Amino acid sequence: MENRNAPPGDWNDCPTGQISGMLRNIERGRRHAVVRHGAIGVAILVVAIFVPQLIPSDAPPPLFGGVCCEDVQENARAWLAGDVTPGLREQITEHLKECPHCPKLIEQLRLENDQTAVTVPNRYLLASSSR
DSSP states (O other): OOOTTSOGGGOOOOOTTHHHHHHHHHHHHHHHHHHHHHHHHHHHHHHHHHHHHHSOOOSOOOEETTEEHHHHHHHHHHHHHTOSOHHHHHHHHHHHHHOSSHHHHHHHHHHHHHHHOOOOOHHHHHHHHTO
16 A cells, blocks of 8 residues: 555555554544544533533522522421421411422422321220220
């Protein structure tokens, strides 16, 4: 393969494995390019998702019903148990009607309460009351 302008009959044979080695190198380069492009895409996605969360926001948290989500989260268990003032109960109730996130928290806490509640069979209640 010394003279490219020579007629085909004057070409020399390639050493055994040279063409397959060249093909392997081309495929390896393609795989590396795919990995590089994928890694770049993932990096861009990570930056797009997490960097805005790292930048402090001067905007106050949104208020629904006169309280913010943080107040609802702090008082959610007490609200479910009925251990909050009537004013706070009303504010949280209004907040839950408007907020897209806090009702999910309340539902999750209700499910947890339902799962951890201990039920006593009636036969034990009847036996203890007859003594």
